[in-house]
Amino acid sequence: MDIELKEGERLDDLQCGGLKIIQNPRLFSFGIDAVLLANFARIKPGDIVADLGTGSGVIPLLLSCKTAASKIYGLEIQHEMADMAQRSVRLNDLESRVDIIEGDIRKAGDIIGMSLVDAVISNPPYRKAGSGHVSPSDARAIATYELECTLDDVIKAASTLLKNKGRFYMIQRPARLVDAICGMRKAGIEPKRLRMVQPFADKKPTMFLIESIKGAQPHMDIMPPLVIYDAKGIYTEEIYRIYGMEVPDSGG
Template identity: 30%
Template sequence: METTEDLLLDGRVRLIQPKDGYRAAIDPVLLAASVAARAGERVVDLGCGAGAVFACIGARVPGVELIGVERDPEMAGLARRTLAVNGFDGRIETADLTALPATWEAGLIDHVSANPPYLPSERGRPSPNPGRAAAGVETGGDLADWVAVARRCLRHKGTLTLVHRADRLDDILAALVRGFGSVVVFPLFPKAGRDAGRVLVRAVRGGRAPLRLASGLVLHGADGAYTAVTETILRGAPLDL
């Protein structure tokens, strides 16, 4: 696989990723910024790909333990390289998340992040590129399976944070009914006055607070450039949901 080394968070993160196929854009950076991790805690990134999400978390929160789960052996190898070049503490599990045993990290994880495939198999038209196809359309496990794995490995009051398409919000909330509460929905608007295309969703294992719909974030100004707030997040600031 031909690769490139790219920089995230204003050069603080080095990401080894495929030259062709799925490449990290803004979604994993926003997801990482919204994970409320602290030093000494353990974070699992499901479907970690080349490691953009956990690398951004590791750069923002020194002292976290990072665990990635990736079913594609080549992408898992890139994630290990990303860990190594950044000097982060962690490991990568090469496994399909639906094949993880029920005892895997059961109740031991503080935070789970995930950027699941955006479309169910019946709605998606997979890309001819295998990497893009796996990232874009559900194959094997569906959204409920991703949430179920997070529920098993999270400790009580641990958090699950997802980035997903806004039009899948009903599926996300349905999957969170069992075991999660204190849900926050944070819309991501491409421009002011436009409908949200993406949402960040955070849920708490065993949480009991009612759902909260946050004001969200406008990503681009009228000129197409990132807004000032978005720029600070892309440079490493946390995103408080």
């Protein structure tokens, strides 16, 4: 299907099943965090999935390629971002599996359905409002700072959407780890699996991936760290595999 691009938009190859995504760098373009989160989530065949704060729709698109989820919802409050995501879905003929909805995360239960979803995914704003320089672009500011919703709002929405024993997956900055764990436990979603993400093996983590389960008993596994680079500009083998890229030959 042909989709007309608007001013400032570009069409990028997701390198997954021939999927394409519409992006506008003026607003917000996805990064490695979205790719890592989509790979970290354990989605079962037939699952109903919701991505909270879907942005350009990259996570629903990747999950449509990588998993056998029966339905994937993407909820996004910003009109321009939701419109781009909806057009990307149509471009890839995924309307039967992926539904992008323009709406407020805080009303997710009313919009999608309470206790309906098997897995919730979110790459929420990393910074609290007022905690640093705010981008002059509204879209970038909303994606980066807690202007339209807080971390607790995202966690509460996930709990509302999830079935009992449903799974919640999130990526965040290490500075928010305690906030995330406390918020999840308060919302009845028990943290079960944690993986730190490091730029290099000898550097401290810059992100963490976490899986929690609604109604589960306390017990959390700490996974080995995920290291992004072996050297400057050279991914580790695991990152090449996550991206579906061939690992370069290191032989002489």
